[in-house]
Structure formats: C-alpha cells, structure tokens
Amino acid sequence: MTVDEQAWGRVLVLHARIEQELAKALQRRHGLGLSEYRALGKLVAGPRGGLRMQELADAIGLNQSSVSRMCARLEDAGLTLRDLCEDDRRGVYSVITDAGRKRYSETEPTYCAVLRTALDKAASDPELAPAVSAVRGA
Helix, strand or coil: HHHHHHHHHHHHHHHHHHHHHHHHHHHHHHHCCHHHHHHHHHHHHHHHEEEHHHHHHHCCCCCHHHHHHHHHHHHHCCCEEECCCCCCCCCEEEEEEEHHHHHHHHHHHHHHHHHHHHHHHHHHCCCHHHHHHHHHCC
C-alpha cells in the first residue's frame, strides 16, 4: 500500500467516526439528521435564505433526488419552504423559514461541541492524529 493510500485510509476512518458521532448527537438531541442540519446551514448562509435545489445538492454533497426528499421532510417540519425561481419558472428554491433559522441556531452548538470532542478523541489515536492535524491545520 502506498503512503498516499495509507493517508487516505486514515482520512476515511476519521471521516466515518466523526460523521457517526455527529449524526447520533443531532438525531438524539434535536431530532435532526446530519444532512438536514447541513442543508439548514447552507440555507441560512445563502442569499435571501435560499438556494436552488441543485445548488443545495452540490453544497451538501447529495444528489438532487435525495435533496428533494430531504427538503420535503424539512418542509413538513416547517423548517423550509419551496419557492419558484422568478427568472426561470422551472427552477425551484428551498428557502429557510424563521422556525428553520431557530432550529439551526439551537442545533449549531451541539454540532460544534460534538465535532470538537470527536476530533480531540481521534487526535489521541496515533493512527488518526496526522489526519486530525491536517484537518485542523487546513
């Protein structure tokens, strides 16, 4: 195995561990999935609180079909709504609601704390410490 393959393997293990910790904490404490949390974060930061569905898909690394289903769940929960693009009626935006902004702001401290703790824990593992250093140094 090459040095690059070994390094990439450590990054993948680190990623999997962190994602698992984040997903469990967000679901348990806030009833929100990790992709849903990330979508709300992108919408909060987006122009006028919204993004085209394809832009949102690209921003969180999901395909458009998965984002469409996720946005339907967020809409059902009152956290987002769909809006047609004024310039192109075929374009659909996902727009965050006030309830979505509130939910994101309530959830963000949990995300940050769990991320920090999970990275600290991984940094104590000699196999993962270089990957954690690379992430934190980036």
